[in-house]
Amino acid sequence: MKHFVYFSSSASTSPGFRTENLMKAGRMDIAIHVLINTFFISRQIREDVKLHLIFYGMPDPPKHIEITLKQNSGIEKEEDSLDVSKKDVAGLIKRALRGYKKEEKREVLPGIFVEKKSLLKVIEELSKKNDIFILDKKGEDLRKAKISENCVFVLGDHDGLPKKELKRLRKKFLSTSVGPKIYFASQIISILNNELDRRNI
Numbered sequence: 001m002k003h004f005v006y007f008s009s010s011a012s013t014s015p016g017f018r019t020e021n022l023m024k025a026g027r028m029d030i031a032i033h034v035l036i037n038t039f040f041i042s043r044q045i046r047e048d049v050k051l052h053l054i055f056y057g058m059p060d061p062p063k064h065i066e067i068t069l070k071q072n073s074g075i076e077k078e079e080d081s082l083d084v085s086k087k088d089v090a091g092l093i094k095r096a097l098r099g100y101k102k103e104e105k106r107e108v109l110p111g112i113f114v115e116k117k118s119l120l121k122v123i124e125e126l127s128k129k130n131d132i133f134i135l136d137k138k139g140e141d142l143r144k145a146k147i148s149e150n151c152v153f154v155l156g157d158h159d160g161l162p163k164k165e166l167k168r169l170r171k172k173f174l175s176t177s178v179g180p181k182i183y184f185a186s187q188i189i190s191i192l193n194n195e196l197d198r199r200n201i
């Protein structure tokens with residue numbers, strides 16, 4: 001299984017955020033673009049990838065929302081349609097946050113879990129069975145990286161990964177770069193998906 005971990009220092013941890021202004025919900029718009037680029041391609045949903053959204057925004061951080069999607073999972077606008085809107089995705093995130101129960105990893109919808117867990121703890125757990133890659137402009141070239149089927153790619157929001165955590169992660173895991181420019185998090189997801197597609201991973 002491939003995993004993407006997206007960290008947001010500000011995304012709302014309350015289901016009450018307003019879908020009319022996703023930027024003001026702690027840049028929930030970025031998390032939504034990340035989700036769309038993780039799972040949706042033309043006329044197909046990627047079923048072999050897991051997305052971990054880690055939100056550190058108010059009022060109840062940290063929240064870890066783990067998502068796998070299946071065709072016709074209900075997120076698309078209509079049955080048999082593969083169109084998805086930002087509003088649909090915002091609704092999904094709201095349902096996940098609303099379903100949170102203290103001290104539980106809870107499956108709130110099929111394939112969608114929510115729990116309270118920090119970025120480092122999520123990565124530590126994933127590292128037991130997977131190779132971890134920290135997305136960093138200064139890292140080693142992705143095109144030269146050896147990537148196995150059990151891979152985890154960790155990336156940050158518009159402010160990047162938090163400094164203290166990044167320092168620890170850089171010491172423990174490989175940093176990988178997709179090129180000399182700084183890309184949006186959602187663009188990084190598309191580049192990674194493309195690289196993995198080309199390698200048949």
Ligand SMILES: C[S@@+](CC[C@H](N)C(=O)[O-])C[C@H]1O[C@@H](n2cnc3c(N)ncnc32)[C@H](O)[C@@H]1O
Pocket residue numbers: 134135136137138154155156157158159160161176177178179180181182183184185188
């Ligand atoms: C919009 S960027 C963050 C920009 C932030 N100001 C910074 O300098 O870290 C979002 C995330 O994408 C990843 N990223 C952006 N450009 C990259 C590149 N060229 N190679 C690898 N990762 C990159 C990093 O993980 C970053 O945290």
